[in-house]
Amino acid sequence: MEAMRKLDMFDIISFPVILVIFLLFAGMLFVFFKNALPALEHFGIDLYIKNIWQAASVPQKEVYGIAAALWGSFYTSLIAILISLPISAAFSVFIVDYAPRGLKNTLAILSDVMAGLPTIIYGIWGAFILVPFLRHWVMEPLYRYFSFIPFFHYPPVGGYSYFSAGVLLAIMITPFVSAIIREAYQMIPFTYREAAYAVGATKFEATRILLGYIKPAVVSGIILGFGRAVGETIAVSLVIGNTFNLTYKLFAPGYTISSLIANQFGNAFLYTYMTSTLFAAGLALFAIGLTVNIIGIHMLRRWEKNVQV
């Protein structure tokens, strides 16, 4: 029916703008693909599954494989989510259920300030304060007394490592993840709470039941939080150590896709295939970011629809 409507001025002005936005996005995908093509053709799948970084002035000697960066993106984001999830959930529950009215608002504001704070501030704080702090109080003791556990079996020399990046990312995504969980937790009908307490549940048991009820929202919070962590560039590149290192050892320096791009793109034009390789890395990040966010947004929407009935 709507399609039959006659076009008016608004359509004529707004449609080109919408077109531009979609073209911009499609253009982005195209630019990444086109620029990645030389490296994809030259190295094939090895580009994504091998860990090698050999820059050379002769194109024939150049070999790149970004497996370490792919792993680093995944690993640091995983660490971040594992740390952030319990904190975010507890934070949300505290704000909704237990904080007095005044504190409730203050905590929500603080959380939003954290979510909006420029990432470079996290970066400078992370590089100069958090890394030395973690090295001295967490990594060195763990290495000294628990290095028989493989995860801790790496000397934390500089402190710049997967672990530092994971912790910094956890701090950065917690306000974001907790905002999603909080919103969902607030939407739970009051009768559910009453019901839980009416059958004699303790606060712990009631919270467990209620969190179970918003599980889809928690999962989409995890997914979207993961997406944020994967895409974060500046703060991570300042604390991760920027070394090609394909390992699960927490205290080893590493790379992520975004920090690899930030770090190498500036001098990549000196080599034949490096720019293209970095675009291929960007293409992978593009694909991951797009998939993760579409799934997360979709889940969240579906859940909201179910609740609002």
Next chain:
Amino acid sequence: MFRFNPNRKAVEKGFLFTIGLLTVVAVLPLFYILYTVTLKGLPVILKRGTIFFTGTFSEGGIGPAIAGTFLLTFLSSLIGVPLALMVGMYSYENPRSVLGRWTKTLLEIMMEFPTILVGIFVMAVLVIPMGTYSAIAGAFALVIILLPYVAVYTHEAMRGIPFTYKEAGYALGLTRIKVLFRILAPMAKRGVLTGVLIGIAKAAGETAPLLFTAGGLYESYPTSITKPVGTIPLLIYQLIQSPSPQDHATAWGASLVLMVIFIAVFIPLRMSLKEVKL
């Protein structure tokens, strides 16, 4: 689950304690950051005085970076805000059509999109053809960052207006464009303005999209939008990687300036709202 557990009360106590403790853990970093940046940045600014805000880099100041931040923010909002308003209104006007729904989804994806990718995209389409880093390339990258925020806020703000106002407008025989711009937009003014400010706050604090687009300019004030320009976050990023303690001091001072600007814009904004999308 329904087994009788004699420790239920103890578990509850432990649970409440843990919740409280984790809440403190969640917000503690913010205070630590505020504290450190002030502690490290303030002495630098006090020592150098007004030269810190107006001087060039070799004079010990970040004047060009401050000017560059304002220039880029201004340019990007000049281009981005009108576009974003149209996009927001479009998705408000077409909530059920396929394109309208896709627009909404695209905006949400753009909000979460890795910003470094925006940077190298703009590098490929603007910087390389132009042959130089430039303010206009940086501004273009920031447009892509700020647009989804402004558009989503516009959309939400207009959706909050009772439908009867729209009907009243049409009943008067106004065209759609008049209804949208003369009746609904002024009513949604507050929400739209919020979106604009949040978008600007985001854009002003971004580093990654500017790494390979704006270039950097710290020894003189920007004079042309086709020449490289520096911003505060970009300057901080470059200074952190320098080995010199003098540069680190400047970085802390610049961080304090950036943080104060952000908080001065953000806190009043946030206080006047129930919730924000970031």
